[in-house]
Amino acid sequence: MAKVDKKEVRRQEIVAAAQAVAARDGAEGATLRAIAAEAGMAANAVLYYFGSHAEIIAAAVRASSGRFLEKLAESVDPDMSPTARLAAVMSAGTTAGLDDDVSRILYEYWPHMLRDPEQRRIQDELTSAQERIYRDIIDAGTRSGDFSPLLDPAKIARTLVAQEDGLVMDVLAGSAGSEYVLDLMGSLAAALLGLPAGALLEHMGAGQHRARNGEL
Structure with a gap:
């Protein structure tokens, strides 16, 4: 034992x-x-x-970052098409951290990276991990012929992460609802990847239905 x-x-x-x-x-x-x-x-x-107090805070933010990435991983499975994976990750990225305050904690400390090198390192690692997730999905969709990227895939991945970050802040502040945010994210991704917006948004709606019913 x-x-x-x-x-x-x-x-x-x-x-x-x-x-x-x-x-x-x-x-x-x-x-x-x-x-x-x-x-x-x-x-x-x-x-x-x-x-020190700073060490405690860094550990708390690191743990929140790790849990957020776990939620993204939990949202997909290997049998999903690239479009379904993209929809699942976008849905999870904009809503999954809200139910247990993970996103709120990360946003509380986001401004600290302007002055604190350790907080900046944690936030940079999280952003890079999010970008890799999107980049892998975009690459898979491009290989399968599902996606026709209008920009370099790395730029699209970075754009989606930046858009996601800003929109989640709106949700946390109460100035936007999750459905509105998901529609914006899906519409942007579809435009950048040459996808019919309706198909991607339909997948995102299905993912939200599954989440509400405890299937994710």
Whole structure:
């Protein structure tokens, strides 16, 4: 039987506490004292497990980033056509992080990368991973003849990630609804990839139906 690493368990509990506070009170509210209180610990005890408040926050953002990418991976399966995969990833990218505050946490700390090199590295790694996911789908669709890209595939992938990031911010701020955002994402992708918009949007609608019914 594998030995439980109690220190690592405690570290994970502290990270979860930091995520909970950041989602509830924002980045500015996720102080060392607030995180410690959420974890049921004294502030100085928390620093036994992490060297600094910045290290805790970096771990929390990294964990949120990892969970977001897991959600993208969970949205697809090998039997999907490139069009269905594209629709699933776009649907997951714009909505999957909203149900458990993953997207909210990532956006709370997004401005920090302007000043914090570690936060910038985490955000850059997430963006690169998102781009690779889109690029792989675009390449597969181009090989199969489903897609006829109007731009370099790398540029399309970057554009889709940037559009997705901006639109999710609108959803989080309450200035746009998920259906509107999905329609914009699908319409843009279809135009860039030479796809009939209706076919892609139909796949996205089916993905939303499955998600609402707990099938994803």
